[in-house]
Amino acid sequence: MTSLMSIAGPILMGAVFGYLLQQGKVTSCNVIENQFRLRDFTVLKVMGTAIVVGGIGVLLLVDTGNTKYYVKDANMLAVALGAALFGVGMVVYGYCPGTALGAIASGSVHAAVGAFGMIAGAILYALSFDWVKAHILNVWALGKVRLPDITGVPDGVWFAALAIGAGAFFVWVEASEAKAKRAQG
Amino acid sequence: MTMMTDVVVENAGKSGRIDWSPYLVGTGIGILSWVAFAGFGDPLGVTTAFSRVASLFAAPVIGSEAVAANSYWKSMPLKWDYGVWFLVGIPLGAFLSAIISGTWRLELVPEVWKERFGPSVLKRFVAAFLGGIVIMYGARLAGGCTSGHGISGGLQLALSSWLFLAVMFATGLVVSRLMFRKA
Numbered sequence: 308m309t310s311l312m313s314i315a316g317p318i319l320m321g322a323v324f325g326y327l328l329q330q331g332k333v334t335s336c337n338v339i340e341n342q343f344r345l346r347d348f349t350v351l352k353v354m355g356t357a358i359v360v361g362g363i364g365v366l367l368l369v370d371t372g373n374t375k376y377y378v379k380d381a382n383m384l385a386v387a388l389g390a391a392l393f394g395v396g397m398v399v400y401g402y403c404p405g406t407a408l409g410a411i412a413s414g415s416v417h418a419a420v421g422a423f424g425m426i427a428g429a430i431l432y433a434l435s436f437d438w439v440k441a442h443i444l445n446v447w448a449l450g451k452v453r454l455p456d457i458t459g460v461p462d463g464v465w466f467a468a469l470a471i472g473a474g475a476f477f478v479w480v481e482a483s484e485a486k487a488k489r490a491q492g
Numbered sequence: 493m494t495m496m497t498d499v500v501v502e503n504a505g506k507s508g509r510i511d512w513s514p515y516l517v518g519t520g521i522g523i524l525s526w527v528a529f530a531g532f533g534d535p536l537g538v539t540t541a542f543s544r545v546a547s548l549f550a551a552p553v554i555g556s557e558a559v560a561a562n563s564y565w566k567s568m569p570l571k572w573d574y575g576v577w578f579l580v581g582i583p584l585g586a587f588l589s590a591i592i593s594g595t596w597r598l599e600l601v602p603e604v605w606k607e608r609f610g611p612s613v614l615k616r617f618v619a620a621f622l623g624g625i626v627i628m629y630g631a632r633l634a635g636g637c638t639s640g641h642g643i644s645g646g647l648q649l650a651l652s653s654w655l656f657l658a659v660m661f662a663t664g665l666v667v668s669r670l671m672f673r674k675a
Contacts, residue, residue, distance in 0.1 A: 316532060317574045321581020322588070323524055324536060324639075329589035330510055331517030336602035343661075343668035344604075349514045354642060356518025361525035362647035374529040379635045379645055381652040389634025390641075390656040394663025396627025398671060399619055401602060403638040404631060405538040407624075408579065409586030415599045417620040424624020429539075429546035430553065431625065432632040436564035439633065454649040465649055477515070 325409045334409035336401035336418070343398055348480045355473040359466065366462050376453065383447035385439070400424070508594025525647060534574045535648075537640030538582075539631040541575030544568055608672055 331353045332338050341347035368374045397403050400421045402410055407425070410418035432439070455462050521536075528536050547565045550558075559565055590596035601616045609615055631637040634656050636645060642660075645653025 313574070314572075314577050317534075317577035318581040318584070320524065320528060320532065320536075321578040322585030323581075324521065324578070325582035325585030325587075326589045327517050327520045327524070327585075328582070329586040329595070330512045330593070331514055332510060333517075334586055336599075337604045340602070340604040340668065340672075343664045344672055345665075352514035353518040353521065354638070354646075356515045357521035357525070357643050358646040360519045360522025361643065362522075362649065364522065364526040365529050365647055368526060368530045374533065376648050376650075377529075377533075377535050377644070378648055378650040379641065379652045381650070381655070382635070383652075383655065386634045386641075386652050386655050387659050389630045389632070390659035391663045392626050392630025393634060393637070393656075394630075394660045395667050396623045396625070396630055397638075397660070398623075398664050398667040400623025400627050401605070401620070402627075404542060404628065405582060405637065405639045408538070408582040412583030412587035413590035413595060414597045415602075417600060417602070417616050420617045421620035421624035424621035425542065425628040426546045426549045426624075427621075428625040428628030428630075429543040429632060430550045432629050433543065433547070433550065433562050433564040434554070436562070440563075443633070449651065452651045454651055454654065457651060462649065 324405070325412070328406055328409040329413055334402075334406050334413055334415075336410065336415065339403070339406065340398070340401055348484075352477060352480070355477070359470050359473055362469070363466050366466065376451075378451040378453055381447075381449040381452050382444045383449060385443045385446070388443065396428075508596075510589075510593045510595060521643065522647070525644065528644075532574060534578075535640065535644035536578075537575060537636060537644055538579065539628065539637045539640060540568070541573070541579050542628070543632055544570050544573075544576060545579070604672075 328334050332349055333353055338347055338349050342350035365374065369376060393403075400407070402418055402421065404425060407415075407418045407422055411422060454460070455465060525536055528534055543564075547559050547562075547570045550565075587596070600613045601611055605616055605619075609619075627637075634641060635652065636642075636656065638660075641650075641653040641656040646657055
């Protein structure tokens with residue numbers, strides 16, 4: 308029973324995630340490319356809402372002892388370089404790794420071709436890992452830190468600011484989109 | 493050399509449509525994160541498990557001894573754990589949504605790409621492959637992707653993840669501007 312759950316559980320979680328990505332249209336290369344071209348804000352709407360809703364819930368779950376944080380290491384140089392490469396790859400590929408897996412299943416053949424590129428990229432990383440570990444991962448390695456730790460600003464204030472900031476931004480985006488739609492006729 | 497035609501491409505031939513609000517979808521992913529944290533102790537993420545699976549494909553290329561001796565895969569060996577089964581679930585769910593909503597469609601070259609770079613399938617495939625290499629190398633170097641860093645790390649207010657989000661979006665904006673610049 309436990310072994311069944313340890314397989315069915317994650318498959319179900321992944322399936323809900325994939326279902327939501329497809330329902331959210333973020334498995335579309337057009338939607339992702341147009342986010343970076345600032346013509347379609349679907350990606351930011353989905354991610355921003357997920358971060359605020361998810362974050363407030365997880366904060367409460369941590370405070371009530373129902374879970375803990377799983378923070379990734381702040382190896383600042385590696386994260387910055389990796390994120391820059393990621394940005395380049397995301398625009399050229401047109402997907403991120405998770406949305407690509409969803410896109411393959413909804414008929415995108417070029418997403419599948421890119422998935423083989425992703426396998427090659429993972430292999431290249433493994434092959435270069437010893438050098439990267441010795442020269443990049445250890446630069447400005449600050450550990451598993453959270454913004455509230457380094458700023459002294461409490462979690463609640465962060466989320467209030469995030470929620471208000473994201474909310475204001477989305478109201479503005481919706482208004483601009485409605486205006487553009489009216490102008491189009 | 494470069495065509496200067498400004499083609500307005502209508503989204504013709506799309507049979508199905510999905511009308512879910514992106515805020516509803518984001519809320520759904522947020523709630524899914526609660527379950528991932530509290531129920532499984534395993535935040536949403538993709539590329540850590542992806543690189544475990546990649547070792548399967550590496551064996552025929554560099555030999556299974558080289559894979560076994562590799563220090564990265566020693567720290568992250570292939571095992572059928574939560575993350576890998578989660579990866580299996582993603583296409584299943586997306587497929588289900590695409591079939592139910594009628595949005596499943598074969599796509600060789602996406603519209604935005606066609607508008608800018610033309611209908612060549614080979615050109616698009618080469619770009620997708622190269623982009624795939626770069627995005628996964630970057631994800632492993634940074635320690636996560638849009639899901640693991642962007643959403644799961646972002647919602648934990650992790651310093652690493654907000655650095656990732658800022659640099660990733662900034663770089664993407666610049667590269668997109670260069671790539672889609674009118675020649």
